[in-house]
Amino acid sequence: MEEINDQVTNAWEYITGPDLWRILLSSALQIILIVLLALIIVKVTRKLVDKLFVNRQTGPIRISERRENTLKKLIKNVVAYVVYFMAIVMILGVFDIDIGPLLAGAGVLGLAIGFGAQNLVRDIISGFFIIFEDQFSVGDYVAVAGIEGTVEEIGLRTTKVLSWTGEMNIIPNGNLTQVVNYSVHNGLSIVDINIPYESDVADVEKIIEEVAVTLPEKYDFLVGTPEIIGVQNLEVSHFVIRVIADTLPGFQWAGERNIRKELQDKLYKSGIELPSPRVVLYSKEEKEALKRENRGQSH
Template identity: 75%
Template sequence: METITNQFTSLWDYLTGPELWIMIGTGILRIILILVLAVTIVKVTRKLVNRLFSNREKGSRIRITERRENTLKKLIKNVVAYVVYFIAFIMILDNVLGFQVGALLAGAGVAGLAIGFGAQNLVRDVISGFFIIFEDQFSVGDYVAVAGVEGTVEEIGLRTTKVLSWTGEMNVLPNGNVTQVTNYSTHNGLSLVDINIPYESNVEDAERIINEVAATLPGKYEFILGTPEIIGVQNLEVSHFVIRVIADTLPGFQWAGERNIRKEMQDQLYKEGIQIPAPRVVMYNRSDRETITEQNREREQ
């Protein structure tokens, strides 16, 4: 009983003694200093990154899009924050709490290697997602064709990308399956319209009407950039010839441009008396064939 009393007394003296509280206070102070230093480094780095991109815009001849710049700045800031906070966490474990960090890191490395072998597809998706963001292959709001799916990008994550089809389906694609991307939103679109004109109509009259309508389209539709241009007669078909018209549009509006150009052209051509050509079938009976044969003989003579 006396032994237990002595041990309890020793424990109480240790808990109420100055050595323990000095050690706890010193540890807390060191933790606070490490965290303050880490936060300061992160904030200073973020300001340096903002200033770096600001100076680059003023002095560099290389221009990048605003969304690309925001992606790069955010990525650099996040990477720096993760690295600094991880180092601060390791310093607290090693210098303050007295853990064996070497053994801990070795165990984490072995565990990570085992998990990596068992989750190769997950690792591939994450790496592919990183490169999609870093290379700015597409951004949220872009209209893309990717992995056999076409639609508007709703969300980009490190593992999956969500694409909303124009008919309303939400497609969730693993980033590892994104091997080829067609982005319709990075450059101006090109509307291509073929207008069928019957052979009874004159080419010059048809082109005059088309040019008159084309001159009014930029004022009606803000997504049409500049006056549509006639390329020329594209094809000679059985019952009509084809005049091709092209027009520059805002990114992703090439299909809307085609629909509206086709509507405006058809309406004005119809008003001017140029009808839509219809398929034709020419039939001859035997008497007509004999008449044509005699006429050809007379011409030859």
């Protein structure tokens, strides 16, 4: 009983004594210092990366703005991961935890995970080749894995694509088996205008040409004057005139909307209305008269 009382007394004296609180205070200060140092290193590194890419614009090595944004985000993320990992290891060292066996165990565990998590390895390898081959970059409008949107971030494991309706899609890089990038080359706007048969083709094309020459001044994403291809189709109640125009990358849909709006407005003001479906009705007497007339023409 006395031994238990002595142990309790010693434990209480140790808890209330200055030695324990001195150790706790020293450890807390070390942890705070490590965390602050890690945050400062990450922040300074991000500023240095931004400054490096600004200076790169005047250097001999030139890369596109798309690729620049991708590399900047990737470098910042990698640096943050490395610094935070080192900070965690240093914090464990503050508590006198042997880091050597922990790192060795992490290596063995990582090897085992590497064999088991094949999808993870595939995602990382795919992410490396996406960045290395510059398949797409941050800010590009792409269609991947059945999703269309703007690339917000490219990581080694996942890619974030923001849909035009606001959804953020996070896609493993291993699932990006086919990519359609709309932001690499100029787009092509294709506009089909329906014209009623009562209208003269030459008059309609003249009106379209008058409007087309004014469009590049109104819309800076149009590359050159829209071009009339000609009569594309002959439908039941109208014929179709096709107009095409080169646009800046990713602006082909905006080009179609605005060209269609401008042409329709001008055609309507010129007296050329939209064609409407037609139904021709014949009475029984008229039908018989047409038959007799056709028979007479055949003889």
